[in-house]
Every structure is written in C-alpha cells, then in structure tokens.
Amino acid sequence: MAVAFTGTPEQEKQLLAVIGEMKETKGALMPILQKAQEIYGYLPIEVQKLIADKTDTPIEKIYGVVTFYSQFSLYPKGKFQVSICLGTACYVKGAGDIYDELKKQLKIDGGGCTEDGKYSLDACRCIGACGLAPVMMVNDDVYGRLTTKEIKGILDKYS
Ligand code: FES
Helix, strand or coil: CCCCCCCHHHHHHHHHHHHHHHHHCCCCCCHHHHHHHHHHHHCCHHHHHHHHHHHHCCCCHHHHHHHHHHCCCCCCCCCCEEEEEHHHHHHHCCCCHHHHHHHHCCCCCCCCCCCCCCCEEEECCCCCCHHHCEEEEECCEEECCHHHHHHHHHHCCCC
C-alpha cells in the first residue's frame, strides 16, 4: 500500500532553489534527483512531476532514471529497514522463501513501506555474511540461518 505524500512547502522551496541553481548546467538531472532525494528522503511521483515541470524534462525520462538507478527510491524508508540478501549463497539456501514470507507478514512488496511508516522492505546483494545464509538485516541488526518460521518473531521484536 502506498504511503500518502506529505511534502512540506519548505521542502518544495529547497528543491526549487536547487533546480534554479542547476537548471542550466548540462547533465544536471542526476544531481537534482540526488538532492531531491536528500530533501524528501525518496522520490515519489509528485516530486518527479515537479522536477519534470521545472526542468522541462519529460516525466517519462525522469521516471526512467529514478527506476533504473538503485540509489533512488520511489518509496519512503520505514523506521525499521528490513533488507533480505538475495545474493547467490543466500538464494540457494532459501532467501526467496524468506523474502516471500516477509512480503506476506508486512503486506508490502519489495521496495515498499508499510502504511504506518514502520517497516520498509528491500532485497539486497551479498552483505559478506554468506556463512550465515540466508541472511537478512533490520537496520543494523543481522539475522542469519533463517527459516520462514522465525520471521514473525523477529519482526515482532521491532513492533
Ligand atoms: S550471498 Fe547473502 S550474505 Fe553473501
């Protein structure tokens, strides 16, 4: 479920100032998007539209860039950022099932955030703890040798 966009006039002012400064610079789209993400924490469609409008760039192009680069997020991050490793070692040990269980428990898709802003869910690449596969992180806490049965208990710790 998407979280309602709650940008403030102050954030918009900051973004417009950034665009005003960089607009005429060639190749400014990436730095503008990076700044926008810093200001808002993510790049919802409302922010993309504003950038498209103010830089005379087609929204399709902006959306294409935002969805292509993993540094950009279309969704806000939750207070607890859940990240499941889908690297090879974790994958062969069943990380796909853990990922499905997380989606089921949190009722969101990968890249999404729960409506209350508490949890966001992402898949990541190898975090260098392959010996503990399958591995997931909740903020800085690492959980290894996971089974689907453990997921609810782990999430409950953060509720
Ligand atoms: S593949 Fe998951 S920690 Fe290395």
